[in-house]
Amino acid sequence: MSCDDNQAQAAVAVIGLGQMGTRLAQAFLAGGYSTTVWNRSPAKAEALAAQGATRAATVNEAVATSALIVVSLPDYATVRTVLGPAAGQLRGRTLVNLSSGTPQDAAEAAEWAAGHGAAYLDGAAMSGTRLVGRPEALFVLSGSRSAFDRHEAVLRSLGNSVHLGGDPALAPVYDTALFGLAWGALAGFYHSLALVRSAGVDPAEFGAVATAHMPFVTSLMADHARQADKGVFPDDDGTVEVHRAAIEHLADTSETQGIGTQVPALFRSLLQQAADDGHGASGIASVIEAIAKGRRHA
Numbered sequence: 001m002s003c004d005d006n007q008a009q010a011a012v013a014v015i016g017l018g019q020m021g022t023r024l025a026q027a028f029l030a031g032g033y034s035t036t037v038w039n040r041s042p043a044k045a046e047a048l049a050a051q052g053a054t055r056a057a058t059v060n061e062a063v064a065t066s067a068l069i070v071v072s073l074p075d076y077a078t079v080r081t082v083l084g085p086a087a088g089q090l091r092g093r094t095l096v097n098l099s100s101g102t103p104q105d106a107a108e109a110a111e112w113a114a115g116h117g118a119a120y121l122d123g124a125a126m127s128g129t130r131l132v133g134r135p136e137a138l139f140v141l142s143g144s145r146s147a148f149d150r151h152e153a154v155l156r157s158l159g160n161s162v163h164l165g166g167d168p169a170l171a172p173v174y175d176t177a178l179f180g181l182a183w184g185a186l187a188g189f190y191h192s193l194a195l196v197r198s199a200g201v202d203p204a205e206f207g208a209v210a211t212a213h214m215p216f217v218t219s220l221m222a223d224h225a226r227q228a229d230k231g232v233f234p235d236d237d238g239t240v241e242v243h244r245a246a247i248e249h250l251a252d253t254s255e256t257q258g259i260g261t262q263v264p265a266l267f268r269s270l271l272q273q274a275a276d277d278g279h280g281a282s283g284i285a286s287v288i289e290a291i292a293k294g295r296r297h298a
Ligand SMILES: NC(=O)c1ccc[n+]([C@@H]2O[C@H](COP(=O)([O-])OP(=O)(O)OC[C@H]3O[C@@H](n4cnc5c(N)ncnc54)[C@H](OP(=O)(O)O)[C@@H]3O)[C@@H](O)[C@H]2O)c1
Pocket: 016, 017, 018, 019, 020, 021, 039, 040, 041, 044, 072, 073, 074, 075, 078, 081, 082, 098, 099, 100, 101, 125, 126, 127, 128, 129
């Protein structure tokens, strides 16, 4: 059976109701979309049925109800196992796979979906489960542009759903890159928290000041990305040498306070390598050149 009736066009099926899938289904329901759900353990579907979802007894049944099939499972092998029996039902529908995986996984899944006549979007939820359904929850998607356009309104009920391009592998590339970005920022935050706490500062008070400082940090990003693109690193935001000296203060103060120096050691290593590469007088975004070379600094 292919999907061509109007009712199905407005409907969405969510397969996999773990922490993420449950939040996805709740966001679709809150957006007013007819939502069918399936989960291996039926209890999670029951809880959603109480909130207005339709429970499907099988994956086949879930797929048959909806033009848009959203899958949230631990990995791509599980996606294949779960969707395999319903593959014959996928023709004419759109499969959105929000399970985590690699660019290679995404390319293979897109091929598999195409082989069964389905449009494919690979995607990643970038804002945990907390924000799902709110406008600031970032979802990155790549693959069929026409499928994204067709289902954009439904996908926007999840949050800020962004189409990155036609290559399905782009979504997992962004996913891992943004995960690293968030961890970099959080590692810096955790270090700063340990440092101020060692000086008797109230962590919550510091958290508020640190949050107010972040717009300065994010204001650098677009400009530094342009610098990286051109390979030209003006020193408007301080030179590598100036920042290297400041990192020594951070490392020394951390040591004096008796806390770990793992995080300053990473910063020191990056700036040292940039200086060794002749970028001492360049702006700090020149560090990207050191990273891009793939060399590891001791
Ligand atoms: N949670 C987050 O904050 C978050 C954020 C970003 C991305 N993600 C991604 O979202 C995906 C789902 O994560 P989650 O946090 O929702 O995981 P989870 O809470 O552990 O739920 C896993 C889901 O997969 C189902 N499942 C596992 N193995 C299965 C199998 N062999 N056959 C059928 N169903 C199976 C589970 O069914 P049962 O209920 O029957 O066990 C459950 O519905 C993952 O790829 C994760 O990386 C999660």
